[in-house]
Amino acid sequence: MFTTRPTLQGTFGMASTTHWLASQSAMAVLEDDGNAYDAAVAAGFVLHVVEPHLNGPAGEVPIILAPADGPVQVLCGQGPAPAGASVAHYTSLGLDLVPGTGPLAAAVPGAFDAWMLLLRDHGSKSLAEVLRYAIGYAEHGHPAVERIGETVETVRELFETEWISSAEIYLPDGKSVAPGGLLRNRPLAATWRRLLAEAEAASASREAQIDAARRIWREGFIGAALADFAARPAMDTSGERHAGTLTGDDLAAFSATYEAPVTHDWNGWTVAKAGGWSQGPAFLQQLALLPDELPAYGSADYVHLLIEGCKLAMADREAWYGDADEVPLGTLLGDGYNAARRALIGERASYALRPGSPDGRTARLSKHAVAAAAGEDGFEARGLSGSGAGEPTVARGAAAQAAPGGGPADAASGRVPADVAPEIDRNGATRGDTCHIDVVDRWGNLVSATPSGGWLQSNPVVPALGFPLGTRLQMAWLEEGLPNSLTPGRRPRTTLSPSLALRDGVPAMAFGTPGGDQQDQWQVHFFLAVALRGAVRGGLDLQGAVDAPNWHNDSFPGSFFPRGMRPGSVTVESRIGDGVIDELRRRGHHVTVGDAWSEGRLCAVARDPETGVLSAAANPRGMQGYAAGR
Numbered sequence: 001m002f003t004t005r006p007t008l009q010g011t012f013g014m015a016s017t018t019h020w021l022a023s024q025s026a027m028a029v030l031e032d033d034g035n036a037y038d039a040a041v042a043a044g045f046v047l048h049v050v051e052p053h054l055n056g057p058a059g060e061v062p063i064i065l066a067p068a069d070g071p072v073q074v075l076c077g078q079g080p081a082p083a084g085a086s087v088a089h090y091t092s093l094g095l096d097l098v099p100g101t102g103p104l105a106a107a108v109p110g111a112f113d114a115w116m117l118l119l120r121d122h123g124s125k126s127l128a129e130v131l132r133y134a135i136g137y138a139e140h141g142h143p144a145v146e147r148i149g150e151t152v153e154t155v156r157e158l159f160e161t162e163w164i165s166s167a168e169i170y171l172p173d174g175k176s177v178a179p180g181g182l183l184r185n186r187p188l189a190a191t192w193r194r195l196l197a198e199a200e201a202a203s204a205s206r207e208a209q210i211d212a213a214r215r216i217w218r219e220g221f222i223g224a225a226l227a228d229f230a231a232r233p234a235m236d237t238s239g240e241r242h243a244g245t246l247t248g249d250d251l252a253a254f255s256a257t258y259e260a261p262v263t264h265d266w267n268g269w270t271v272a273k274a275g276g277w278s279q280g281p282a283f284l285q286q287l288a289l290l291p292d293e294l295p296a297y298g299s300a301d302y303v304h305l306l307i308e309g310c311k312l313a314m315a316d317r318e319a320w321y322g323d324a325d326e327v328p329l330g331t332l333l334g335d336g337y338n339a340a341r342r343a344l345i346g347e348r349a350s351y352a353l354r355p356g357s358p359d360g361r362t363a364r365l366s367k368h369a370v371a372a373a374a375g376e377d378g379f380e381a382r383g384l385s386g387s388g389a390g391e392p393t394v395a396r397g398a399a400a401q402a403a404p405g406g407g408p409a410d411a412a413s414g415r416v417p418a419d420v421a422p423e424i425d426r427n428g429a430t431r432g433d434t435c436h437i438d439v440v441d442r443w444g445n446l447v448s449a450t451p452s453g454g455w456l457q458s459n460p461v462v463p464a465l466g467f468p469l470g471t472r473l474q475m476a477w478l479e480e481g482l483p484n485s486l487t488p489g490r491r492p493r494t495t496l497s498p499s500l501a502l503r504d505g506v507p508a509m510a511f512g513t514p515g516g517d518q519q520d521q522w523q524v525h526f527f528l529a530v531a532l533r534g535a536v537r538g539g540l541d542l543q544g545a546v547d548a549p550n551w552h553n554d555s556f557p558g559s560f561f562p563r564g565m566r567p568g569s570v571t572v573e574s575r576i577g578d579g580v581i582d583e584l585r586r587r588g589h590h591v592t593v594g595d596a597w598s599e600g601r602l603c604a605v606a607r608d609p610e611t612g613v614l615s616a617a618a619n620p621r622g623m624q625g626y627a628a629g630r
Contacts, residue, residue, distance in 0.1 A: 004620040007536050007543040012442050014616035014629030015039055016603035018435045021142060022046040025133040026439055027628040036445040037122040038130055040437050041115050044451050045134035047435045050142050052456045053151040054433045056467045058109035059453025062274045063118060064500040066507035068444035072500060074274045077114025077256045079107045081473055083488045084245035090478050095238060098474045100561030101458055102236025103244025105471035107492060111451055112217050114256035120210040127199060127209050131192050139189035141182030145624055152176035155457045162235040163460040170456055187466030223251045229462045230469060237561055264288055264333055269531060270502040276327025280497045283520040285313035288338040297532050300583035307553050307570055308345040310521055314556035319355030319363035322483030323491040331358035349588035351567040353556060366477045369557040372565045434514035438605040440614050448498035448510035474561045495559050499523055503609055511604035517559050518552040522600040525550050542604045542617035549575040550600035573599045597621045
């Protein structure tokens with residue numbers, strides 16, 4: 001089968017990320033006798049520099065790791081809501097949604113501590129050895145990908161009039177960086193150099209230096225600068241200037257944590273995901289909803305089945321997932337529950353938001369979710385208007401242009417353009433996105449991580465540090481009593497969702513994608529393509545599965561401001577075929593046809609449990625993601 005690139009194979013090590021410089025930096029660490037965890041940390045910090053519109057040091061990262069000699073673990077780098085971040089405080093400000101940008105949307109940053117724990121507990125390299133790649137690119141510059149300058153242009157007015165500290169880095173001399181132009185972030189390089197100097201002065205021990213760096217982040221010069229800046233009012237998507245709730249005490253109290261993954265067995269595979277504080281179990285629910293016999297891969301019956309199963313899983317996500325309540329995952333993944341839910345899938349597209357009743361419980365949805373499902377209060381339009389604060393698909397701006405009856409926006413071509421740049425108002429209502437990293441080494445260690453948040457367009461840059469705070473609190477509801485209500489000390493439910501799959505109980509594949517609410521749609525389609533379509537050169541056909549036509553739906557409340565939805569919507573790549581598109585429309589799906597290469601941004605690595613052969617693949621869409629290995 002034709003693929004855009006070969007599936008890489010080798011025996012030494014493999015890395016796949018959303019930017020070639022991060023992949024090559026990870027590979028450089030492996031070549032220097034580092035392991036998969038050292039490589040992932042180095043790549044993570046490089047992504048902060050080369051994809052600043054997609055993630056930053058004050059964002060978050062869930063990580064799934066499978067040590068060659070130990071059990072699969074989840075390392076949670078999702079920080080909680082600060083102690084002052086209550087529903088009462090936000091509603092007292094006249095808000096009914098957490099703003100999509102600005103200090104009020106900032107959770108306690110979690111990514112840095114998670115990367116440090118991974119390095120300390122599972123890595124072998126020093127902090128200086130893994131940070132040197134990021135420091136080099138920040139200090140001396142890196143050739144900017146097209147999207148950085150495009151993103152900066154969408155927030156130009158905001159930067160020039162309100163977020164002046166951001167303009168100093170991203171609009172030097174009043175100009176955004178041109179594609180391929182050198183972009184530097186010398187304040188960030190200086191931050192990491194000072195961090196290293198203070199950590200190395202604290203101890204000669206590798207582990208003690210890493211712990212010292214964690215303290216500096218929480219309580220030293222970094223923590224002090226973050227807390228000070230969070231207290232300064234800044235313009236956000238509400239159209240007002242608000243101060244945040246994050247304090248030095250919140251920063252000092254946080255530590256990333258390890259936990260057991262949630263798993264589901266399917267046809268000899270075991271897929272491991274983060275728990276119900278993430279959307280990860282929605283991937284597992286989609287597998288649990290599949291019948292014993294699947295329609296032909298890629299057929300209209302197949303695509304319809306997956307779309308309708310996804311709607312049911314995401315309705316349960318809306319009703320039951322969160323960190324403020326116990327998530328009934330045992331029942332949600334159980335055979336009896338899913339047999340009853342499977343029976344709800346009919347021949348026609350469903351437009352309803354239909355959560356189940358696990359253990360006889362009655363679902364309670366946010367008033368916003370109810371209004372969005374009913375198409376009230378302008379939710380459909382404002383949720384998918386081409387602007388917003390959340391993570392889009394590549395074609396998301398185009399999706400809003402589809403005709404109400406499912407017809408294409410461009411009658412001449414029958415398609416809509418894929419890369420529609422987000423529009424912006426002066427309050428900063430633009431969208432961020434996410435990165436991904438997968439690494440496998442010659443010893444059999446696997447790691448999958450999805451860094452996000454702290455985008456350049458999320459908050460003003462902290463001048464002393466060179467990076468902004470994040471905005472993850474926008475995913476929590478300003479309504480009491482829901483599993484995902486904004487609650488001090490609780491994690492907002494995140495869309496970040498790395499994946500790890502075991503074959504006959506042995507870790508075999510790590511994979512993931514950016515894309516917000518689409519992450520656990522695109523990943524399901526990728527995983528089934530791997531599982532159903534065979535092997536290449538004796539290994540898994542990772543590149544073929546990455547390249548396969550993909551799709552998503554928006555028939556559930558979005559996780560990002562302004563939290564809209566489009567009941568019955570489906571956005572597909574044109575390569576899915578006219579016959580499939582016509583049949584989906586006949587069944588009542590509102591189909592938007594995107595560009596041929598516009599859905600999904602998968603990365604993946606694998607290890608054959610029998611031969612030890614390693615493999616890797618990366619997304620060709622956007623010409624940015626690459627795999628490296630030998």
